[in-house]
Amino acid sequence: MALSEFDIIRRFFDRPQVAAGRSDVLLGIGDDAAVVTVPDDHDLVLCMDTLVAGVHFPEDTSPGSIGHKALAVNLSDLAAMGAEPAWFTLSVTLPHADEDWLAAFAQDMFRLADHYRVQLVGGDVTRGPLSVTVQAHGLVPRGGALRRAGAAVGDHIYVTGTLGDAGLALRLVSQPAPALRQRLDYPSPRVESGLALRGLASAVIDISDGLLADLGHLLEDRGLGAMLEADDLPRSAGFRALAGTTESKKLYYELPLTAGDDYELCFTIPSSRCGEAEAALADLPGGCTCVGVIESEPGIRCRHRDDSTWQPDGGQGYQHFRNDNG
Amino acid sequence: MALSEFDIIRRFFDRPQVAAGRSDVLLGIGDDAAVVTVPDDHDLVLCMDTLVAGVHFPEDTSPGSIGHKALAVNLSDLAAMGAEPAWFTLSVTLPHADEDWLAAFAQDMFRLADHYRVQLVGGDVTRGPLSVTVQAHGLVPRGGALRRAGAAVGDHIYVTGTLGDAGLALRLVSQPAPALRQRLDYPSPRVESGLALRGLASAVIDISDGLLADLGHLLEDRGLGAMLEADDLPRSAGFRALAGTTESKKLYYELPLTAGDDYELCFTIPSSRCGEAEAALADLPGGCTCVGVIESEPGIRCRHRDDSTWQPDGGQGYQHFRNDNG
Numbered sequence: 001m002a003l004s005e006f007d008i009i010r011r012f013f014d015r016p017q018v019a020a021g022r023s024d025v026l027l028g029i030g031d032d033a034a035v036v037t038v039p040d041d042h043d044l045v046l047c048m049d050t051l052v053a054g055v056h057f058p059e060d061t062s063p064g065s066i067g068h069k070a071l072a073v074n075l076s077d078l079a080a081m082g083a084e085p086a087w088f089t090l091s092v093t094l095p096h097a098d099e100d101w102l103a104a105f106a107q108d109m110f111r112l113a114d115h116y117r118v119q120l121v122g123g124d125v126t127r128g129p130l131s132v133t134v135q136a137h138g139l140v141p142r143g144g145a146l147r148r149a150g151a152a153v154g155d156h157i158y159v160t161g162t163l164g165d166a167g168l169a170l171r172l173v174s175q176p177a178p179a180l181r182q183r184l185d186y187p188s189p190r191v192e193s194g195l196a197l198r199g200l201a202s203a204v205i206d207i208s209d210g211l212l213a214d215l216g217h218l219l220e221d222r223g224l225g226a227m228l229e230a231d232d233l234p235r236s237a238g239f240r241a242l243a244g245t246t247e248s249k250k251l252y253y254e255l256p257l258t259a260g261d262d263y264e265l266c267f268t269i270p271s272s273r274c275g276e277a278e279a280a281l282a283d284l285p286g287g288c289t290c291v292g293v294i295e296s297e298p299g300i301r302c303r304h305r306d307d308s309t310w311q312p313d314g315g316q317g318y319q320h321f322r323n324d325n326g
Numbered sequence: 327m328a329l330s331e332f333d334i335i336r337r338f339f340d341r342p343q344v345a346a347g348r349s350d351v352l353l354g355i356g357d358d359a360a361v362v363t364v365p366d367d368h369d370l371v372l373c374m375d376t377l378v379a380g381v382h383f384p385e386d387t388s389p390g391s392i393g394h395k396a397l398a399v400n401l402s403d404l405a406a407m408g409a410e411p412a413w414f415t416l417s418v419t420l421p422h423a424d425e426d427w428l429a430a431f432a433q434d435m436f437r438l439a440d441h442y443r444v445q446l447v448g449g450d451v452t453r454g455p456l457s458v459t460v461q462a463h464g465l466v467p468r469g470g471a472l473r474r475a476g477a478a479v480g481d482h483i484y485v486t487g488t489l490g491d492a493g494l495a496l497r498l499v500s501q502p503a504p505a506l507r508q509r510l511d512y513p514s515p516r517v518e519s520g521l522a523l524r525g526l527a528s529a530v531i532d533i534s535d536g537l538l539a540d541l542g543h544l545l546e547d548r549g550l551g552a553m554l555e556a557d558d559l560p561r562s563a564g565f566r567a568l569a570g571t572t573e574s575k576k577l578y579y580e581l582p583l584t585a586g587d588d589y590e591l592c593f594t595i596p597s598s599r600c601g602e603a604e605a606a607l608a609d610l611p612g613g614c615t616c617v618g619v620i621e622s623e624p625g626i627r628c629r630h631r632d633d634s635t636w637q638p639d640g641g642q643g644y645q646h647f648r649n650d651n652g
Contacts, residue, residue, distance in 0.1 A: 026369060027471065032406035032532055033373035033464070035471045038364040043352060046447060047359035048415040048461060052454035080358035089374040091459045121372060128378035129455035133417045135374060138359070145353065145361045206358055 003097040005125050011099075012106040013090070013120060022119045025087065034121035036087055038139065045138040045145060047077035053130040057185075058173065063101045065185035066132060067109030072189045073208065074136035075116060076263040079194030080206040082146035083138025085116045090123035091133040108186075116191055144198055146267075149221050151203040155268035155294040157226060158277070160190045161286035162236040163211060167259020168243060168251065179238040187263040188285060196280040197267055204267040210258040211291075212300055212312060215266055219298070227309075228292035230302040233257070257302070257312055268294055329423040331451050337425075338432040339416070339446060348445045351413065360447035362413055364465065371464040371471060373403035379456040383511075384499065389427045391511035392458060393435030398515045399534065400462035401442060402589040405520030406532040408472035409464025411442045416449035417459040434512075442517055470524055472593075475547050477529040481594035481620040483552055484603070486516045487612035488562040489537060493585020494569060494577065505564040513589040514611060522606040523593055530593040536584040537617075538626055538638060541592055545624070553635075554618035556628040559583070583628070583638055594620055 003011070014029040027035040038044050051070050053059060071088060078085050090109075094101070113120060118136070165183035172180065190206075197204060207214045211233075215226060233256040235243070243252040264286065269277040274290070281288040295301075303309045329337070340355040353361040364370050377396050379385060397414060404411050416435075420427070439446060444462070491509035498506065516532075523530060533540045537559075541552060559582040561569070569578040590612065595603045600616070607614040621627075629635045 026469075027473065031474050032403040032530075033371045033409070033471075035407070035466070036370050036372065037468070038370055040366055043361050043363050044370065045359045045361050046413070046415060046461075046463070048417055048449050048459075050417040050419060050450045050452050050459065052419055052452050055452060055454050077358040081361070083359070087372070089372060089461055091374055091376040093376060093378055093457060123374050124376045124459070126376050126378050126381060128381050128457060131419060131454060131457065133374075133376065133450070133459040135372075135415055135461040136359075137372070140361070142363070143352075145359075147353065148357050204358075 003099070008097055008102060008125050012102045022086070022117065025119055025121055028119070028121045036121065041142045042139045043142050043145060045078055045081045045083035045140055046135065047074055048133065048135040049073045049077065050131060050133040061185060063105040064108035067105035067107070068112050068186050070132040070134045071109050071112050072187045073263060074134045075118070075189035075191055076187070076206040076208070078136055078138035079189050079191045080146065080204045080265055081138065081140065082144065082194045082198040082204070083140045084195060085118035085136060085138050085191060087119050087121045088113070088134055088136045090120060091126070093126045093128040093131045095127070095130060146194065146197060146201055146204040148203055148205050148218050151218055151222065151224060151268040151294050152270065153224065153294050153296045155202050155270055156274050156290050157215065157228070157266065157268055157292040157294060158288045158290050159207065159211065159234060159264050159266050160193050160281070160288050161188070161262065161264040162234045162239065163207070163262055163264060164243070164255035164259050165236050165239050166261035167255040168239055171251070172242065177238060177242060179236070180242070184261060187261065189263060190265045190286055192284045193265055193281055193286060193288070196284060197277070200269060200273055200277045200280065201267040202270055204265055207262050207264045207266050209260045211266060212257050215300060218266065218268070223298055225295045225297045225299045225301070226292050227295055228300060228302045231305045232289065232291055234289040329425070334423055334428060334451050338428045348412070348443065351445055351447055354445070354447045362447065367468045368465045369468050369471060371404055371407045371409035371466055372461065373400055374459065374461040375399045375403065376457060376459040387511060389431040390434035393431035393433070394438050394512050396458040396460045397435050397438050397462070398513045399589060400460045401444070401515035401517055402513070402532040402534070404462055404464035405515050405517045406472065406530045406591055407464065407466065408470065408520045408524040408530070409466045410521060411444035411462060411464050411517060413445050413447045414439070414460055414462045416446060417452070419452045419454040419457045421453070421456060472520065472523060472527055472530040474529055474531050474544050477544055477548065477550060477594040477620050478596065479550065479620050479622045480597050481528050482597055482600050482616050483541065483554070483592065483594055483618040483620060484614045484616050485533065485537065485560060485590050485592050486519050486607070486614050487514070487588065487590040488560045488565065489533070489588055489590060490569070490581035490585050491562050491565050492587035493581040494565055497577070498568065503564060503568060505562070506568070510587060513587065515589060516591045516612055518610045519591055519607055519612060519614070522610060523603070526595060526599055526603045526606065527593040528596055530591055533588050533590045533592050535586045537592060538583050541626060544592065544594070549624055551621045551623045551625045551627070552618050553621055554626060554628045557631045558615065558617055560615040
């Protein structure tokens with residue numbers, strides 16, 4: 001049976017989200033646009049990310065993962081601003097109307113949406129090569145958004161969760177590593193951590209392109225640098241088991257610094273408030289780990305426990321058009 | 327020279343929009359997300375539309391047209407809500423970083439954006455098959471958004487501008503018809519008309535899928551019908567000159583009813599306020615034309631000046647997945 005664009009929206013996307021039914025949604029799916037109300041004394045935080053098949057996820061990625069991840073990467077951006085997720089819009093472009101695909105995609109997307117009480121209020125379904133764009137909207141108390149700029153010399157550098165898992169999963173596509181693959185396919189946006197960092201962090205960014213690249217963004221505006229403790233970078237048990245056994249110890253250091261797709265937060269805390277920040281995040285999913293300190297000398301340096309230091313390369317992260325001759 | 331995703335954003339998209347520099351943008355392009363402030367006593371209106379090459383525009387469409395149209399179709403949705411455009415986000419997926427393409431795309435998109443003082447605040451640039459997604463944000467006084475639902479029996483049906491031009495341009499791809507092609511490639515969102523209809527229109531929708539299909543959406547929730555005056559449908563001079571000479575008189579009636587891509591507004595006005603509405607729109611771009619009346623009998627009927635009536639088919643409009651067996 002042929003499914004129209006309207007059928008797809010009705011059957012898979014315009015459904016009551018019990019957990020996310022929000023009184024601030026005045027008009028949801030079904031008109032030319034949605035209408036929502038932003039509470040007084042709050043600012044609105046907006047972000048948009050697109051995932052393209054074969055570029056942002058392997059072609060064999062399950063539809064459930066794609067649905068989860070398309071929303072998760074945007075919630076991660078909201079988390080980096082200290083914003084509370086509120087609403088999102090969704091554009092799905094797909095080659096044909098596959099009901100099983102759509103059902104699995106919607107199920108995992110809505111599971112994450114319901115968890116954070118973020119409501120789908122509109123979007124678009126079109127035919128074409130597979131890609132998914134989500135725009136997420138979050139709320140912060142007026143003037144309270146966390147930013148990338150703000151780090152100062154002496155601030156401690158932290159990350160949530162563990163690093164390199166998603167990157168290692170991508171290297172090990174032929175090898176079963178379900179825990180790592182789960183990290184690649186179902187990243188956990190650190191929404192709670194972002195909220196806890198309001199008023200505490202001097203700068204925050206989410207790690208989508210790798211720690212070096214994203215920490216670099218955080219430093220570049222101010223011409224600052226950083227010293228990272230390479231042995232203290234948080235690595236999961238699955239990562240530690242496999243990164244030592246695959247190629248060499250090289251991955252053990254390289255991936256937590258350069259691999260993207262972890263969607264952890266990287267943030268800085270003035271040294272006088274580190275205890276407070278650590279306590280605030282201790283019991284939240286992912287916790288946090290101090291991985292270094294902000295220095296006045298530009299560039300990112302790494303140090304081993306034996307005090308030997310080196311300047312890592314590959315700090316550019318993932319760049320979509322790097323190999324173009326455009 | 328290779329252009330990174332960041333280079334592209336910096337060179338083509340993160341530029342001062344003189345005309346649209348808005349004090350309600352607290353943080354624009356360059357962080358994990360943008361931060362804006364919604365004025366008290368206003369609701370926020372959100373819409374998102376994706377254009378895919380070969381689906382929403384012919385493959386030979388100029389980059390300038392794609393940039394204009396991606397924003398215009400979203401401003402048209404805001405217009406249908408009576409919303410004043412404020413901000414937008416943009417996701418561009420393109421096969422390779424072509425500087426000429428990007429420059430032309432950005433130039434025409436920003437020309438339209440500046441005209442309506444709508445500011446680009448964020449988005450994404452990714453590699454993949456060409457498509458463009460825009461999310462537009464508009465503002466309405468609290469509780470004042472125009473909606474699709476609200477038409478009542480006896481309300482007069484109006485459209486802005488002229489109908490069928492874009493549809494005829496698509497039929498005439500091999501024949502030069504610059505005025506019609508301009509309508510297809512550079513649609514004019516009826517922003518001013520939408521604002522003028524606040525408090526006047528009982529229902530509004532924008533015509534993206536054809537008058538029959540979109541008027542159908544406006545009627546369906548209430549189980550109402552409509553009688554359209556087929557000879558009164560507004561047709562441009564270019565349309566009239568060509569629609570009589572190409573195939574047959576058939577296109578003359580068919581295209582204004584069924585062809586999409588005109589992005590005019592269709593709206594209903596209680597009969598007691600028609601004079602007021604006509605006066606309000608008379609001097610705005612596109613003006614307005616009364617094309618029929620709401621009736622209690624479901625379905626859309628058409629009438630000629632000689633009082634003969636018929637029931638048009640093809641009222642489904644454009645459906646992306648119509649020919650799928652999904």
